[in-house]
Amino acid sequence: MVERLVEALSYPPIQRAVVASCLCGVSCSLLSVFVVLLRLPLIGVAMSHAALAGAVLGMLLGLDPFACGFALCLLTAASIGPLADRADLAPENTLGILFSFLIGIAFLGMGVLARSKAEALNLIWGSILTVSRAELLILAVVTAALLLFVLLLFKEIQAVLFNRRLAAASGVPERAVYYLLLILTGAVVSANLATVGGLLIFALIVQPGATAYQLTYDLRRFFVVAAASGTGACLLGLLVSYVLDWPSGASIVLVATTIFTAAFILSPKRLARGKRAGGRAGSGKVEGGTANGSRIA
């Protein structure tokens, strides 16, 4: 078995798949911290359908589907923040509206597209085993940009994640950090369409963050735990896919779900909360009370 694995690793497509798994794991996991803490799970689906709509439009216009998908994904990401702020809508509602609009555009485009739709649909399914050198390079650049963003702006990110309004009120460039984060989300999702695809990426930009949420109260460790669990899921998923001859994307997502389930069951935070709730229920403490007269001056 080990010999087979070593031999497989000598093939350039497999080497690219391993590197892509690491990059996909790191980028999606870092992103998942924001997605989970800002409660924006719909952002992955909205972005991947923006990429699908862009790819279909590109095919209709005779342009490169991947480049058009990437461009529309970035455009969508860049417009979510200003749209939500100007229209005074919650970001999740803006995402819901954009998502339905983009899926409408994608389906309309596919309806009128005379040629094969496989190229556009590839962006939804992805394949880490057939990732090209150029796609790998784009993914590496996007992952590096996200890493830099986290390292250079960690304290601003912490303030924004804690409370956007308070961050803005206390002089933190909250809007710049938030908008930059949304644009990076678009870039990460579109760069990973070739690896795990637009559907399965939804799991990878939620589950590593959700796993870390079960395990730590420290934001620095939160990023590290999320990155470790996401990258681990990608590499282990690739191995499972190779050994069992399963589709790679599905294997990665199933491994990520297993890691999350284990973290959830063993979560020290959840167990401590359960103990505290049990303690309170047993104390018989009654709170409250009213008065109809009080001192004022």
Add this chain to the structure above:
Amino acid sequence: MNHAVELRDVSVRKRGVPLLQGISFTVGRGEFLGVLGPNGAGKSTLLRVLVGFERCQGEVSLFGIRQAGRRPRALRLRIGYIPQTLEIDPAFPIRALEAVMTGCYGRVGAFRRPGGEERRRALRLMELVRVAHLADRPVGQLSGGERQKVSLARVLMQQPELLLLDEPTASLDVAVQKEVLDLIAAIHRELGLAVVLVTHDLGLLPRAMERILLLKDGRLVYDGPTAGAVTGERLSGLYDYAIETFEQNGRRYISYG
């Protein structure tokens, strides 16, 4: 000397509904101003106008500089804001000391890290508001009163000249309300900050509050000394409810019909 706040004929409308109508008043530097009124009177909207979260018609001047549009960073640093509640999940990954530290991040500036001095100051402020022992506790696991004290320490980390407090005693029990208000009064006294405190609760107005604005339906109905605002007739008219006031042992009390 410039006022900390000067509003002239300020109005706010949202989706056609007037939230504030023709509000004019000033807040002197170091002054303690209360804003009182029933629910929906426009008190929180008024604070949001001062922080810069709400667009308005009319003139808003802060520290003698007329404001239009988004507040520049230098000005935001001079204004500390504590919202009504700080809802946070108990599992959220931020500890009380880190939450207090976020107050100085705007002042420290981008691409720079807060050092040991900032950390020591954060701990000193946590001692001042009596939550230093909770420094390592996740903020989401603190009680309402503890969270409000952490918010006070956080806003003081910002080193503001004007403190805006939106219902700082909401959802707290009476003893904690008193403790938080005493802390606010002590902060005002010792640091000489201008304070604007919004509340709908007549029960616990700090003694340090020199002046009160009464708001009803988005309009300013009284601007004057606290003693003049606290009369049965005025409060009954403000809340549309029978309220009486009486004095005992040199202190004024209110009684709800």
